[in-house]
Amino acid sequence: MNEAAALRADFEALAEIGRHPEGGWARPAYSPADCAAHDWFLNRARAAGLAARYDAFGNAVARLEGNAATGARGAIVLGSHLDTVVKGGAFDGALGVLVGLEVARRLAASGVVGCPVEVVAFRDEEGRFGPFNGSRAFAGTLPLETLDKLRAADGVSLVDAMRIAGFDPAAAAQAARDMGGIAAYLELHIEQGPVLEQAALPLGIVSAIAGQERLSLRFVGQTDHAGTTPMDLRRDAFAATARFADRFRNLVLEDQSRTLRGTVGIVNLTPNQGNVVPGEVRLGLEIRDIDEAAVERTARATEMLAAEVAGEFGVDLKSRSVYREAPVPMDGRLRAALETSARELGAVPMLLPSGANHDAGVMGRLVPSAMLFVPSRGGRSHCPEEHTDWPPIVLATDVLEAAVRRLAADFNSG
Numbered sequence: 001m002n003e004a005a006a007l008r009a010d011f012e013a014l015a016e017i018g019r020h021p022e023g024g025w026a027r028p029a030y031s032p033a034d035c036a037a038h039d040w041f042l043n044r045a046r047a048a049g050l051a052a053r054y055d056a057f058g059n060a061v062a063r064l065e066g067n068a069a070t071g072a073r074g075a076i077v078l079g080s081h082l083d084t085v086v087k088g089g090a091f092d093g094a095l096g097v098l099v100g101l102e103v104a105r106r107l108a109a110s111g112v113v114g115c116p117v118e119v120v121a122f123r124d125e126e127g128r129f130g131p132f133n134g135s136r137a138f139a140g141t142l143p144l145e146t147l148d149k150l151r152a153a154d155g156v157s158l159v160d161a162m163r164i165a166g167f168d169p170a171a172a173a174q175a176a177r178d179m180g181g182i183a184a185y186l187e188l189h190i191e192q193g194p195v196l197e198q199a200a201l202p203l204g205i206v207s208a209i210a211g212q213e214r215l216s217l218r219f220v221g222q223t224d225h226a227g228t229t230p231m232d233l234r235r236d237a238f239a240a241t242a243r244f245a246d247r248f249r250n251l252v253l254e255d256q257s258r259t260l261r262g263t264v265g266i267v268n269l270t271p272n273q274g275n276v277v278p279g280e281v282r283l284g285l286e287i288r289d290i291d292e293a294a295v296e297r298t299a300r301a302t303e304m305l306a307a308e309v310a311g312e313f314g315v316d317l318k319s320r321s322v323y324r325e326a327p328v329p330m331d332g333r334l335r336a337a338l339e340t341s342a343r344e345l346g347a348v349p350m351l352l353p354s355g356a357n358h359d360a361g362v363m364g365r366l367v368p369s370a371m372l373f374v375p376s377r378g379g380r381s382h383c384p385e386e387h388t389d390w391p392p393i394v395l396a397t398d399v400l401e402a403a404v405r406r407l408a409a410d411f412n413s414g
Contacts, residue, residue, distance in 0.1 A: 030158075048101065061120050063116060064104050064108050064116065065116055078404070088386070093189070095393065099396065104117050125359055179366045182367045184368050192382075193356075205370070205373070208330055211288065215286075217318070220279070221279055235279075237280050252298065260287070265284055265286065328360070331368035
């Protein structure tokens with residue numbers, strides 16, 4: 001079986017785990033399907049000659065020891081995740097783990113490994129109990145004092161799910177790795193957007209992972225009868241919200257940053273009845289950009305805009321920032337290794353930002369990190385239609401292998 005065939009066989013085998021009866025895949029973190037996928041991965045890693053184990057949080061870790069001289073730098077870690085959203089796709093996360101395994105398998109077969117190489121399948125990237133819990137536990141940034149407070153939407157607690165899966169929540173701190181022992185983190189992922197496909201390019205190198213700020217806004221007007229209250233005497237909270245949403249979109253579109261994104265994703269009306277003027281609307285929005293100044297600038301402008309619109313419609317406004325996270329630039333040396341490897345293989349990769357966060361966003365705050373994207377058909381993701389053609393996957397695997405070999409040699413010489 002050739003190398004590409006081995007990778008595809010792994011992909012097809014993993015795709016048999018967690019199929020949803022209504023279509024797509026469902027491997028929520030610590031569920032039986034998720035555990036079966038991680039068990040399968042560790043068995044495949046052992047078959048390739050790697051030392052494979054679970055850490056204390058349930059991350060699956062496969063390691064190939066280096067054969068370089070003593071004093072070589074730490075391990076190169078390749079990672080992503082195996083869990084999915086309910087009725088999600090087969091490529092998101094899983095592809096990065098499988099390509100990482102394929103690269104490690106090739107290195108093991110060659111017998112020449114300049115430094116240790118690890119492949120990690122992180123738990124709970126999709127956030128059943130909270131986003132990136134596995135990589136945060138691995139990095140030592142998961143607040144363990146709140147572990148018993150984390151619950152899924154169905155009410156299941158993280159600690160109970162861990163126990164059922166065979167892991168002791170009280171030992172979760174032992175999953176934290178010494179980041180000084182990690183020289184680099186690399187992650188291959190589907191783009192989850194349309195940019196590469198529209199450009200007809202097979203590869204993208206991520207420049208930075210976007211930061212974000214989320215705002216909670218409340219427009220508070222007055223509940224009145226829809227038939228008896230004249231239009232010019234209303235304090236209609238939804239009318240204010242609608243005007244704000246339109247102007248917020250224009251605010252984002254007119255900004256000088258071409259990588260700025262703004263989304264109103266939550267709208268709750270009270271009392272939400274057809275014959276009553278809405279008295280209150282709760283609205284949630286988020287702002288993302290790889291430029292931290294653009295996020296800050298837009299968030300403050302958004303609050304000013306909301307106050308201005310509230311005044312125009314005679315309603316009150318209550319606003320607060322509920323979440324903020326800085327962008328994570330990808331490491332220049334690692335990006336250069338990916339680009340050089342791609343060009344040597346005849347590909348010209350596009351440099352593009354990642355609007356979505358990934359495990360690389362967690363790792364990239366602590367160790368040099370980089371990401372390689374492959375196209376998503378139609379930009380679709382988190383759905384059964386999620387798909388990436390195999391030629392870009394095969395190319396990306398070759399590029400990642402070449403980059404790992406190049407970095408391992410550089411680390412040993414430097």
